[in-house]
Amino acid sequence: MKSTPPACGAWELLIQLLLSQRGQLPVLAATLELSPVQCHVLYVIEPGKPVPMKQLAASLSCDASNVTGLVDRLESRGLVRRVPGTEDRRVKVLDLTPTGARLRAELIARMSTPPPSIGRLSAKDQRDLERILSTLLRS
Numbered sequence: 290m291k292s293t294p295p296a297c298g299a300w301e302l303l304i305q306l307l308l309s310q311r312g313q314l315p316v317l318a319a320t321l322e323l324s325p326v327q328c329h330v331l332y333v334i335e336p337g338k339p340v341p342m343k344q345l346a347a348s349l350s351c352d353a354s355n356v357t358g359l360v361d362r363l364e365s366r367g368l369v370r371r372v373p374g375t376e377d378r379r380v381k382v383l384d385l386t387p388t389g390a391r392l393r394a395e396l397i398a399r400m401s402t403p404p405p406s407i408g409r410l411s412a413k414d415q416r417d418l419e420r421i422l423s424t425l426l427r428s
Contacts, residue, residue, distance in 0.1 A: 310404055317399055321392060327363060328396055330383075336390040339372060339382035368392060 318325045333348050334340050346353040360383060363369045368389035374380035385393060407415065
């Protein structure tokens with residue numbers, strides 16, 4: 290009988306952890322009067338770092354035409370604004386408004402609250418987990 294390589298086991302456990310928490314985003318989004326996809330958009334756009342609409346579509350794994358309606362709704366709430374790109378004025382980039390930046394900060398703060406299972410780890414294990422995940426994201 291073959292044993293599962295440790296990397297496969299670790300990946301499976303990460304997927305299980307993420308899936309166990311997937312129900313939290315719709316609840317969080319509703320408290321902020323956003324959809325989960327709108328939360329994703331606010332998460333992607335960092336204050337002062339405009340994002341081209343095409344790049345946003347790629348981040349959301351959708352067609353650029355689908356982003357238009359999503360951005361329309363965020364823009365109507367005063368959370369984002371479309372501005373011409375600095376290098377190519379035909380390209381529209383999205384920038385957060387001050388209201389959008391404040392809502393994004395609240396979203397990030399709430400999303401950053403770990404599930405109880407991570408909170409039960411020792412401080413050393415939490416630091417090790419953070420270090421390992423950080424290393425993975427940088428590579």
